Amino acid sequence: MATNMSSVKSGAAGAATFADSDSRKFRYFEPRGRRATHYEDVTVDVQPDPERYLMQDWIISFPDGKGAYVKEWTAAKSSNWHAFRAPDQEWERTHYQRQSTIEGMIQNVVQNARRAGAPARFDKAWVKVLQTHLGAWKHAEFGLGTSLMQAQRYGYTQMINNAILTNSSYKLRFAQDITLYLAEIGIDIEGFDDSAGKTAWLESPIWQPTRKAIETIMGATDPLEQYFATNIVFEPLVGELFRSGFIMQVASSNRDFVTPAVVSAAEADYERNLANTVDLFHLLCHDDEHGQANQQVCEGWLAKHVPLGRDAGQHLQPIWSEPRAKPVPFTDAQAHAQDRLAAIAGELGLNLPKE
Amino acid sequence: MADGLTLNKITAQRGIPVTEAAKKIADLGWNPSFVQEAMTFPTDYKITKAPKDPMKQVLRSYFPMQEEKDNRVYGALDAALRGDMFRNVEPRWVEWMKLFLAIIPFPEISAARSMAMVGRLAPGEDLRTGFTMQMVDEFRHSTIQMNLKKWYMENYIDPAGFDITEEAFGKCYATTIGRQFGEGFITGDAITSANVYLTVVAETAFTNTLFVAMPSEAARNGDYALPTVFLSVQSDESRHIGNGHSMLMSMLKEPENHLLLERDLKYAFWQNHAIVDAAIGTFIEYGTTNRDKTKESYAEMWHRWIFEDYYRTYMLPLEKYGIKIHHDDVHEAWKRITQKFYVHTVAQFFAVGWPVNFWRIEAQTDKDFEWFEHKYPGWYAQFGEFWKWYEKLSHKGQTNILFNGDVGYVYPHRCWSCLVPCLIREDLTVEEIDGQLHTFAHPIDAWTVKTAFAGEYEGRPTPAMGRFSGRREWESCYHGWDLADCIKDLGFVRTDGKTLIPQPHLRFDDREMWTLDDVRGHTLQSPLITLREMTPEAREKHIAEYKAGFAINPCN
Numbered sequence: 033m034a035t036n037m038s039s040v041k042s043g044a045a046g047a048a049t050f051a052d053s054d055s056r057k058f059r060y061f062e063p064r065g066r067r068a069t070h071y072e073d074v075t076v077d078v079q080p081d082p083e084r085y086l087m088q089d090w091i092i093s094f095p096d097g098k099g100a101y102v103k104e105w106t107a108a109k110s111s112n113w114h115a116f117r118a119p120d121q122e123w124e125r126t127h128y129q130r131q132s133t134i135e136g137m138i139q140n141v142v143q144n145a146r147r148a149g150a151p152a153r154f155d156k157a158w159v160k161v162l163q164t165h166l167g168a169w170k171h172a173e174f175g176l177g178t179s180l181m182q183a184q185r186y187g188y189t190q191m192i193n194n195a196i197l198t199n200s201s202y203k204l205r206f207a208q209d210i211t212l213y214l215a216e217i218g219i220d221i222e223g224f225d226d227s228a229g230k231t232a233w234l235e236s237p238i239w240q241p242t243r244k245a246i247e248t249i250m251g252a253t254d255p256l257e258q259y260f261a262t263n264i265v266f267e268p269l270v271g272e273l274f275r276s277g278f279i280m281q282v283a284s285s286n287r288d289f290v291t292p293a294v295v296s297a298a299e300a301d302y303e304r305n306l307a308n309t310v311d312l313f314h315l316l317c318h319d320d321e322h323g324q325a326n327q328q329v330c331e332g333w334l335a336k337h338v339p340l341g342r343d344a345g346q347h348l349q350p351i352w353s354e355p356r357a358k359p360v361p362f363t364d365a366q367a368h369a370q371d372r373l374a375a376i377a378g379e380l381g382l383n384l385p386k387e
Numbered sequence: 388m389a390d391g392l393t394l395n396k397i398t399a400q401r402g403i404p405v406t407e408a409a410k411k412i413a414d415l416g417w418n419p420s421f422v423q424e425a426m427t428f429p430t431d432y433k434i435t436k437a438p439k440d441p442m443k444q445v446l447r448s449y450f451p452m453q454e455e456k457d458n459r460v461y462g463a464l465d466a467a468l469r470g471d472m473f474r475n476v477e478p479r480w481v482e483w484m485k486l487f488l489a490i491i492p493f494p495e496i497s498a499a500r501s502m503a504m505v506g507r508l509a510p511g512e513d514l515r516t517g518f519t520m521q522m523v524d525e526f527r528h529s530t531i532q533m534n535l536k537k538w539y540m541e542n543y544i545d546p547a548g549f550d551i552t553e554e555a556f557g558k559c560y561a562t563t564i565g566r567q568f569g570e571g572f573i574t575g576d577a578i579t580s581a582n583v584y585l586t587v588v589a590e591t592a593f594t595n596t597l598f599v600a601m602p603s604e605a606a607r608n609g610d611y612a613l614p615t616v617f618l619s620v621q622s623d624e625s626r627h628i629g630n631g632h633s634m635l636m637s638m639l640k641e642p643e644n645h646l647l648l649e650r651d652l653k654y655a656f657w658q659n660h661a662i663v664d665a666a667i668g669t670f671i672e673y674g675t676t677n678r679d680k681t682k683e684s685y686a687e688m689w690h691r692w693i694f695e696d697y698y699r700t701y702m703l704p705l706e707k708y709g710i711k712i713h714h715d716d717v718h719e720a721w722k723r724i725t726q727k728f729y730v731h732t733v734a735q736f737f738a739v740g741w742p743v744n745f746w747r748i749e750a751q752t753d754k755d756f757e758w759f760e761h762k763y764p765g766w767y768a769q770f771g772e773f774w775k776w777y778e779k780l781s782h783k784g785q786t787n788i789l790f791n792g793d794v795g796y797v798y799p800h801r802c803w804s805c806l807v808p809c810l811i812r813e814d815l816t817v818e819e820i821d822g823q824l825h826t827f828a829h830p831i832d833a834w835t836v837k838t839a840f841a842g843e844y845e846g847r848p849t850p851a852m853g854r855f856s857g858r859r860e861w862e863s864c865y866h867g868w869d870l871a872d873c874i875k876d877l878g879f880v881r882t883d884g885k886t887l888i889p890q891p892h893l894r895f896d897d898r899e900m901w902t903l904d905d906v907r908g909h910t911l912q913s914p915l916i917t918l919r920e921m922t923p924e925a926r927e928k929h930i931a932e933y934k935a936g937f938a939i940n941p942c943n
């Protein structure tokens with residue numbers, strides 16, 4: 033049945049010319065730039081929207097009648113939720129490449145350091161700091177990771193949810209990195225108490241305000257509040273304060289060249305997640321229709337989370353006096369954290385609550 | 388260097404055993420005391436026992452392992468292009484990938500979203516890493532499949548249909564079935580959707596047909612790309628199945644969950660069967676040009692994977708926990724697949740509706756007939772003439788098969804539950820819900836909507852259960868529309884503004900390709916609206932005739 037067969041002997045592009053035989057781009061969305069990026073091609077519109085192409089609307093609903101994704105799950109509003117593109121352009125391949133590179137880097141550093149006997153030469157007081165405070169800190173990272181894992185269910189577009197998903201993945205990886213790192217150096221350091229961190233996290237007065245700030249983010253029901261509070265508020269006020277303002281700057285003076293390498297990965301993660309978050313909220317706060325309302329919403333979140341973050345940061349102060357060598361005063365680190373928060377808020381055009 | 392004295396041994400350092408590592412990682416969680424987490428994912432299940440993680444997983448080994456898998460996938464795609472794969476690929480096959488790959492990235496990413504739900508509901512943190520890996524895996528699946536689709540679009544002879552893929556997903560009368568599947572993972576009772584429907588049934592029972600059978604058939608049609616991607620996807624599934632089983636075990640420990648579990652296993656099995664078998668069965672049996680009689684048919688694979696591996700090996704042992712298993716439904720599904728020609732009636736329906744598709748479907752030919760008759764005795768008597776008609780009416784100038792009265796096909800009612808039409812005519816079930824008539828493909832579909840998706844189940848309040856909603860019957864969206872206007876509204880027109888994206892043949896030639904003008908002048912009608920408008924007497928007669936079935940007229 034010759035008429036029934038393909039008219040052409042090849043299934044390759046260009047084997048025949050006919051209507052749209054050269055239509056080789058997705059043509060259902062507007063790229064952010066002149067041409068669609070790879071990230072856009074594999075991301076945009078995968079989560080459908082009744083206002084775009086979902087002609088039959090959501091076909092299963094919750095008992096309250098709401099469909100799979102609704103705008104009311106966040107207090108923020110947008111005249112075009114689909115405009116956001118994550119600046120880090122993450123999709124599966126880049127995500128695994130980056131995560132895998134980080135894991136490889138950390139394992140190399142730690143292995144080489146242990147081979148050279150480095151952990152045993154850490155200053156004694158510093159070892160206590162690591163087991164207690166870095167040990168406590170891993171729970172903060174984990175809390176943010178689980179909170180973002182929750183939030184990635186609720187955003188209105190694929191771009192928003194995938195950015196939150198990768199953020200969650202970075203946080204959970206880092207929490208595990210610290211856990212395994214401490215367990216490994218614990219093998220080499222006599223008397224290392226691997227449970228001291230969790231005890232401090234649950235009981236030490238130094239850590240309770242941090243735990244409260246984290247639990248407040250975990251307990252929030254607005255997914256964008258969780259994303260905002262994590263990257264706009266908690267990270268500069270507490271996250272960077274502890275990681276950069278303390279660990280990264282103090283470790284080497286206490287004969288520890290290893291921990292900063294482990295922690296530095298998280299700082300790089302944060303730069304990307306911050307860029308994503310700022311881009312999203314910049315868009316929302318400058319929305320033609322809802323910009324002002326969104327600024328109010330964000331300032332409401334600042335009013336809720338900034339005092340918790342400041343209190344958390346303030347209570348970490350005693351940690352700065354625990355190591356033998358104290359190359360940076362807490363006040364400098366704290367001032368830097370405040371400046372950083374102010375700079376981020378300024379970029380979004382938001383007013384911070386008074387201290 | 389002396390034997391046995393390798394560099395590795397000299398420098399080896401003590402590490403933490405993996406069990407120990409997993410234990411430490413599970414200890415990252417704590418019970419909040421300042422602010423409680425809100426229960427934003429309602430469920431009627433009670434879960435008090437923390438699920439165990441038998442896999443002892445850590446992210447440190449996960450990310451490099453996945454990156455390595457990715458490297459193999461992308462390396463193989465490059466190799467396929469260097470080897471000129473598309474010169475020898477069967478267009479019949481690739482055309483169906485326009486439908487398949489329009490659907491699948493959404494269920495995949497929905498699975499990622501649903502990890503939020505089980506992650507929060509599971510007490511303890513043992514399985515947190517398992518859920519995290521699955522979340523990232525499903526993000527992987529969704530974007531790696533979008534990438535594959537883009538790759539087909541860039542390299543296959545006819546990119547039309549791939550180029551509108553996610554738009555088509557939201558609109559097409561066939562993708563509506565896939566949306567029911569994906570939404571089922573994320574909406575309604577969190578355990579029903581994210582654990583039972585997604586993991587215990589879809590992943591455990593049906594991913595073999597999706598991710599193993601599909602690749603084999605792809606390879607038989609010269610497509611080496613799909614196997615590379617989908618076997619890599621499938622290699623993540625055993626972890627997901629492990630997560631789901633662990634959750635299931637901790638739910639079984641609460642006797643008051645048993646009733647709900649019986650409900651959900653029944654609903655999920657039946658609907659997965661209705662949806663997955665409709666779609667994958669069609670791709671495998673009708674999207675192939677390979678008619679090797681020694682290969683397994685879809686029915687044979689179904690028996691091995693669903694009946695033996697899932698039903699007999701996975702489901703039956705649950706009875707010792709006191710759960711009643713839906714034996715009859717499994718046998719009924721098997722009967723539908725074999726005696727009642729379920730997959731074949733679906734393929735026929737997709738073919739009839741070609742003008743409102745967004746891919747090409749070519750006719751089955753003599754060589755295909757022989758294979759079908761061999762594997763499904765009695766096939767020719769029921770479907771042979773139809774496919775001859777289909778070939779005859781594939782030429783421009785003919786009245787399209789959807790509206791051609793000479794053929795004898797009766798356009799089907801749509802099942803309100805699975806959204807596959809009521810194709811096994813004698814099983815049509817009409818029920819009144821809230822004063823309105825609804826049509827179902829089978830009494831179990833009616834049970835799903837009326838009994839399972841309700842605020843109460845067998846006297847027990849189920850406030851978390853979802854509802855079936857939206858404009859469920861696709862046909863009612865275009866009731867009274869001219870076919871050409873409908874296709875335009877769907878966006879299934881090529882960029883010249885007139886040539887249709889769908890075509891009933893594989894002739895890549897403008898002179899042979901149907902345009903809007905070739906299909907204008909026929910009015911679409913919703914079977915459901917029509918049924919509701921009938922007088923009771925007319926309706927009774929209509930239902931009786933529908934159940935009696937139809938005969939395709941001889942095609943000369």
Ligand SMILES: [Fe+2]
Pocket residue numbers: 495498524525528620
């Ligand atoms: Fe998947």
Ligand SMILES: [Fe+2]
Pocket residue numbers: 498525590623624627
């Ligand atoms: Fe999966």
